[in-house]
Amino acid sequence: MSNVTNLAVVREARRQQEKPNSVGKGFALLHRKIMDTPFYRDAEASHLWVHLLLRANYEPTMVATDYGDIFCDRGEFITGRNSLALETGLTADRVKALLRKFTNLDIITTKSTNRFTVLKVVKYDEYQQFSCPADVQPVSSPNPQPVRRVEDECPADVQRLSTDKEILNTNLISKDIKCASSAENPGKKKPSISCEQVVEVYRRVLPECQGINVITDKRRNLIRTFWQKAGKVTRKLDGHAFGLSDWEAYLTYISRNCRWMLENRPDQRTGKTWRKKALEYFLDVDVYAKAREGAFDDL
Template structure:
C-alpha cells in the first residue's frame, strides 16, 4: 500500500500547475520564508491571519468597484476590514486589530483606512507569492540551473533604442508568453506590443479624449520615455514593470474616476474654456503617479 500511495503522490506532483488568479482564486504559491517569521512557532493565530492576508491579496493590479467608485489596486493589495477578516478566519476582531497593528509596525503591511473599508497592502508580497513560472519553464530551469536572468523594463517594440550593435530580436510568440518580463543577459527579446497598440488602447478606452491621427517621432519618443518612468513608479507600487495591461488599467481608471479630464469645461472666472486632455497629457509620469494615488479623482 505504501508503494501505491507513493505512486499516487508522484503522479499528482507531475500534473501541470495553474497560475494564481487575481483576487485569491485558484492556486497560490507560498514561500517557505514564512517559517522565518518571529511569531511562527508561538502564535498560531498570527500565522493563520498572515497566510490569509497573502492568499487574499490581488496577484496582479486590478480595478475593483467600491462605494466610492472603481479603485485601482496594486499587486499585493486588497480591500477588507476587521469584521470581514474575523468572519473569514475565525480570529477574534480585537485580536485582529492587535495583529494588524503588529504587522504594520514590523513593516509587513501598510494600510489606508476609510469609514467603509481598509486597503491593505502586503509590503513584501513577492517574498511570499513570487511571480508564477509556467511548468515548461520550470523544467527548462532544472535542465539549465545556471542560466543568469535579470528583470528589464518592457518598452513598446519599435520605440526601443538599440542597446548594442549585436542585439538579438526574437519575435517568437512562445518566447513572449513564457518570459514576458525577463531576458537572458546575452539576448534581448522584443515585447509583444507596439506604439500602435498603445495608441489603439487609448482610443478604445478613452473615446471622449482628444484623438490622434498619426504617430510622429516625437510621440513615439514620448511613449518610450513615459514607459521607462512609469515602470519605475509601478515597481515601487506593485513590484512589477509597467506593461500594456498596466496602461489599459490606468486608462480605465481615468474613464471612470477622472471624468473631468475628458470634458471641455468653461472657466467662469476667465471666460475661457478648459479643453479636454489628450494623449500627451496622459503620457506623463506625474499624471500617472497622481492618478494611482487618487489625487486626480473627480471632486
C-alpha cells in the first residue's frame, strides 16, 4: 500500500511540474542579504529558498492548469509541497516544515486550495529589478545593447554592498556597551549601547516573558559578557560584530519560532509547570548560537 501511495505522490508532483510556468528571463538576482537570514547555514533551507526565487514568475502571467487558467502576479507561482520535493530532492515533510518557517519569517505567503497552492515571494520586487543587471542583457539578447553601469539602475542597497566595512563599523560595540558610568575618552568615539537599551528591546519584543524592573550589577555583567561572546559568533556567521539590531533580530526570531520559551506549560508527567524564560536565559551565547541554527524551533 505504501508503494501505491508513493507512486501517487510522484504522479501528482510530475503533473504539477508539467504545467506551463512562465518564469520570464533566464536569470534571477540573488542578494547578499541572504547571508543574514537565520536559515543560511541550513543547506536544505537555503537550497529551497533559492529554488523559490528561480521558480517565481518574473512578470504577471496567466497559467493554464487542469482546473482552468490561474492568474499569477509577479513573484508568484503555482506549486505544492510534493512538486517542490520532487524538484529539489527534499522530502515532502521537510518542504512543509521549511515553508512554514519561511512564512513565519514573513518572506513568503501562500494561498492554498484543495487542488494547488499559489506561493508568493514577499519582497520579490525589491530585489528582482526589471532593468538589472545590465551586463546580463548582451548575453541573452540577440541584439546586445551597450553595457550600462549597474549602479545607474540597481537598488541603492545593492550599491552599498561594496562599502560593507563602513556600514558594519557602526555596530562595533562589543567593548563600548555602557552599563556603568565611565570616564569620557577624548577624540572620536565609537557608537555605544547602554544596558537600558538592551533591556528596552527585550521588553518590547518579548512582552510575554518574565518582566524586569531593575538592572542589577549581575545583569549588567551578563549583558557585557554576552555581547562580547555573541560578537564572536556573529562574526563567524555574518562577518560583522554583534549590534543592537542583531539583538532585536535574535529576540524577534525567538518570538516567532520558539514559542515554547514564552509560555507556562504544565507537565503532566512530572506534575510541575514549565516556566517561561527570563532575560538571563537569552543572555547565554549557547542559546543564541543554537537559535541561529534553528535548534530551538517549535516542533
